[in-house]
Structure formats: structure tokens, C-alpha cells
Amino acid sequence: MIKKEMIAMLLAGGQGSRLGVLTSKVAKPAVAFGGKYRIIDFPLSNCINSGVDTVGVLTQYQPLRLNTHIGIGIPWDLDRNIGGVTVLPPYEKSVNSEWYTGTANAIYQNIDYIDSFNPEYVLILSGDHIYKMDYEAMLGFHKENNAEVTIAVMPVPMEEAKRFGIMITDENKRITDFEEKPEHPRSNLASMGIYIFNWKTLKDALVTNSEQPALDFGKHVIPYCHKKEAPLYAYEFNGYWKDVGTLSSYWEANMELIDIVPEFNLYEEYWKIYTSSTILPPQYISEDSVIERSIIGEGSNIYGKVYNSVIGCGVTIEKDTVVRDSIIMNETYIGKNCELYKAIIAENVTVNDNVKLGIGEEAPNETDPHIYNNGMVTIGEKSIIPNGVQVGKNSVIFGVTKPEDYPDGYLASGKTLIKAGDEK
């Protein structure tokens, strides 16, 4: 008989539209992070480090990169005879076929998968946070309190509390009430979107509410459990936790890794973060290059000058080029004599010689000022930037661009130049 005490369900189907062109072709959990990782590596590594060896990954939006990355789970030791990692896309049924319409609906459509492991507990995770957390300790807390639902929370500054789902607890950490993005928060404990449910409780909630359109954990399942007076507890987490949902927070979280002793330390022996790495060789730093306050991934070749930047694996930065405050993802090529300021450049991009990125006036982005801001230049994957052009701040480029796309060789600040993908 197959039995697992706790299995994890990882919600990785969302687009993450606030990451702009970075998620045009890949789901947010598959976006590169910290030089050699992808965002999903953090929850997956947390799972195996916490002894959770069965993980269902729910995918929907642009799953190719994610599927390739996960494979059969070898990098995370999740290639198991029983359990391991399983990718769960939506599937056609004899009646009522539908996409995953909400977070809880995705779990509802995979009840059979969960049932096949006979779990006592189900851990719900999302694939868009950077953190190290021991889910086993959280499960210990859950059992100790005879909880039916445990929600991981972290204290946030009171003035920021109105951006989050806030939990109000009694002195025993039992949740008495909760509010979604309250104007006047009564507590500063923000939900991290990490839940442990007794499977019985969760299954009942999912089945009972299955008709609810866009069935969601925060909006429907948790309120339902609360109404039924199931014991809900808040598990307080005080470590590093970062939502990388926006380009600004994504850029910040990357930059925090280059501090002398980063708050989120990847260099600790304990609690390794695993990833699928196909590029093994060391990086080469040439005679003329300068590198300061940066991290660089395997197999990169640096001939230029790199300051305050996060560089991925297999990247080439040619001679006389200066890169500052930028993020450059795997296998991207930056030509000679370029200047890059605060650029986020996705994978497999070619920036030809003599290009300047992130110069000129500050001006808001013409199409999506809420996404492209803070003076950043964002370039989508497989884009090509022609020789000698200049690009202003808060701009975005995606696709194979030609010199004629740059009037007078200059793409002004705030411009959007999209020539690929089916949407922005």
C-alpha cells in the first residue's frame, strides 16, 4: 500500500504578468533568478530539504521551460520509485473539461492524484517566492495544535500590511479572523500563501465548493473552513521571504544576493538550493576585465567590466563593455563596447556591439508604467538588439529588432518595442 504522511502541491500555473516580457514565453516559476537558479528551485529544494518527497506541480501557462527544467526531478532528488515530482497540467474529461480556473480549482481537478498517496496532510505552495523554509517544522506546529489548517504568516511593517492578506490571531496563534488587503489592518501578520491542510478537511472544502467559479484558497477555501469552525492556526515565519512578483522586487531580490553578507545567503553549507545545471565549466575572466560586487554563473566568459550585477551561466560579455546594476540571464551575448545600466536581459538575447542601454531622461513607460519603471530596461528572451543603437530608461524590447526600429538610432525612454510573442 502507498502512503505518504504529507505531499506538496505546488501552484506553478500563473503567468505573472507583472514581470512583463520576462514571462511572455515562460511561466513565472521558470524565470531565472540569482545567476543560475529558477524561481521554482526554491520551493522544490525546500520540499526535499524538509523531507517532503512527493510534489505535484500544477502547470498551465507556457509550461515548456518549466517541464524541461523539472524533468523527472533528478536535481532535487525527486526522482523516486514512489512519489517524486509529477507535473500536472489541466486535462480533458468526458464532461466539464476546463482550464484551472483558480488556485483551489487546480487542486480540485487533481483530487485523484492526491488520493493515490493516501496523505494525512497536504502542503500548498506557490512557485513565486524566494525563501528557505522547513515545512517539517511547520507540520510539527500543525500537529501540535491539532489544527486542520495552518497558514504560514510573517510579520510585516504595519504600514505595509494593507498590501497583504492579514491574519488576526489569539495568544495561542489560533486564527480568529482575517482580512484581505485591509484599509486599517488589525494585525501585521501577512499570509505567505503557504498552507498545510488535513487532507480530509481540504477535500471536503474542495468538493463542497466545486461549483464556485474561480475557486481560490484565499477567497473561498479558507473562509469556508473558518465558517465551519475548523481550527485554523498561523505559523509565524521570521526568515527571509521575498515575493518576486514585480520587476522592481525581482531586481531588488537579485541585487540583495551581491551584498557582502547577503540576508539571503546561498553560500551556507546547510539547506542547499538545487537546480538543473547543464553548464558545468568554470567561468573565464580575461586579462582586461574588471568585476566588482557581482555574482556570475558557470561557463560564462567575461572580457568586459561588470559592476553590481547578477550574471547567469554561459553568458559572454565582450571587451570594452561596461555592465552596471544589471541582471543578465543564461546564454546571453553582449557585444563589444556596450554600456548597460540597470538592464534586465532575459535568456538567449544577443546585444550587438556599441549598444547603450538605460541612458537619457527619466520618462514613464508609454504602455505599462506600472510594470516597467524605476529606470530599468527590460529585454525579453531571444531578442536581438542591432549594432550601435541607444535605448532610454523604463523601456522594453522583445523580439528580433532591426536598426529601422530605432528612429535615429535611439529608442527614447518609456518606449515599448515588442516584435515577438502573442502579447506584451
Next chain:
Amino acid sequence: MRAIGIILAGGNNRRMKELSQKRAVCAMPIAGSYRSIDFALSNMSNSRIQKVAVFTQYNARSLNEHLSSSKWWDFGRKQGGLFVFTPEVTAESNAWYRGTADAIAQNLQFLKDSHEPYVVIASGDGVYKMDFNKLLEYHIDKKADITVVCKDMPPEMDAGRFGIIKMNEESRIEEFEEKPIVARSNVVSCGIYVVRRRQLIEMIEKGMEEDRVDFVKDILIRYKGVKRIFGYKMKEYWSNIATVQDYYNTNMDFLKPEIRDYFFKQYPDIYSKVDDLPPAKYNMGANVRNSLISSGCIVNGTVEGSVIFKKTYIGNNCYIKNSIILNDVYIGDNTHIENCIVESRDTIRANSYHKGENGVKIVIEHNDRYVM
């Protein structure tokens, strides 16, 4: 599959000096991210040889650790697999491997139980890329009994380290001298051979009866007039790490763009055990020039013309020049290291000074990393 693989990884090598004190030569770290045996293993895997035996004896622990999982080279398969054979005590034998032929003899059952017609034998200390399928074709074309891979070396090389080969115009080997004092040719054996499996079993069994234990001396040299032994010239990069100077030079070769391109960029790849280390980190004050830096390193000082292996910490105001720093070394502040090889897992105290004056200096210090 047409061939099985045997990797000879057993030997000690005194010319590696202190570097072989704690590891087999085949487990020597190469080019920042690899071990020398990775090249033979990857070549076999990339040539679709699926069943490979590694014979190991001297300081086998380091090698066994590296081979603890065969998945990195894609040998974790139902068909074939990676077999590590150390000497064992049995009803018939309790001897160590007394030589390369003896190692094969003691594991003859492995050969007998296989069905593949050919055996590719390679030493585990070569740094090279090779498609063994091409070698097999050549072997079959020539109707050879044994094919030996060989390479032209520059005339000034030190022949005493190699097997020296003289071939006729058909590439048949006429002379084979093991480590002669004066070389009569500049063609050397690369320690890579192809033999038909049944032929090999027969020769090894015959050798056992006569108590002959060395593959080169007792098979290649002894049979050279009798059997059809051919040489297969290898044109690409090949280096073996028989001495400290070789080892140093081989690593430094990877600072050349064409060598890096050949091994790191061109198909096929060389595989190695994955260590899951974070990206290399360069702090304020880092000044790195013409060097290879591996994952997990943290650099605060100056590095020039050096190969830095994984997980090395280089303190503030250090000066590392023309050196090789092996895995997991901690180098304290204000340290000067020049023309050195620093042994892995070492801790170099702050304000140290090491310089290889006449040739490469091997630095081994047994300091505690964390002073209480």
C-alpha cells in the same frame, strides 16, 4: 552495442608527489570543475558505450566518492551501467591488483559475462575528447587484433614518461618501448586500446598461466610481432597528468581560448558530478585577470593567470598568481601565492607567503579552518 569499456584507474604515481597522498591520480581535479576520470567516462558515454568497468585500487576512496552515483555520465541504466571493481578476497585469490593485466584477470568474469564483441580500454588520467566509434571502425577496417591510440609529441618532450611507438607505413606497430631512456620516435601511446573481447580473454588467460601481470609489457610488447597491432593517430588535444608539471600545464592549458572552446563549447560535452554550488561571487576589491573561477568561490583579492577550483575563498588583499587552487580552499587575508598548487580543503592563514621558485610548489598546510 558493439563495445564495453574498461577504465584503468588503479595506479599510484610517485611523480605526482604529495598530490597523490590522498587521492588516486584519476580523481585529480582538472580545469576547475572536473576530475580526470570524467574525460574517459564522458567519452565512453558520448560514444554510446553503456557498460563500463572502473578498476581502482590505490587511494580508491576519493574516486569512489566521485563515482558514488553513475547518473552524471548517464550510466544509471538497466542496459549496462557503471561497475567499480576494487580488489577482493575470494576463494581463489586474496591478492591486490599486481598490474593492469592482473586487474583485468581478476575480473575476467565481467568480460566473460558480456556479449559485446569489443572492449575499449582507457586509462583514467587522460584529458582528451574522443569518439570511440571512430576508433572501433578503424580497428575493424584494419582487421587488427589490438589497436593502440597514439599521438605525435613535440621532439623536445621527455620520452621517459611514455610508451614509445614505431609504426610502419600501414600503421602497424613494429616497435613498442615502455618508458625508454632514449626515445627512438616521437609517437607516444595514449594508453587507450581496442581489443576483441574473446581475444582479450584468451590473452589474459594465457598471461595468468605464466604469471604475467602487465598489459603493456606482457601483452602489447610481447605479442607485437605475432598479433596484428595497429596504431591510431589522435590529432586533437591529449594530455596525461603523469607528473606535477604535466598536471600544472594541463590545467593552465584551459586558459587558452581554443582549448576552452574545444572542451567547453564544442559538442560533445564532458560531464561531471554536480555539486550544487552557488554562482561565484566577486566582492569589493576583487581583481581577477586571465583566470578560471569555479562555482561557489568568493573572491575578495587579486587573481592572475590562475585556475581556481570550486568553493574557494580568497581573502582581502590577497595576490594569487600563476597558481592552481584546488577545491574548498580558504585563503586568509594578505596572502601571496605564486607558482603554486594548493591542495584541496586546505586553509592558508592570513599573511602567508608561498612562491614556487624553481618550478611549481605544492602547498599543503594542515591548519584548522575555524580557530576556536
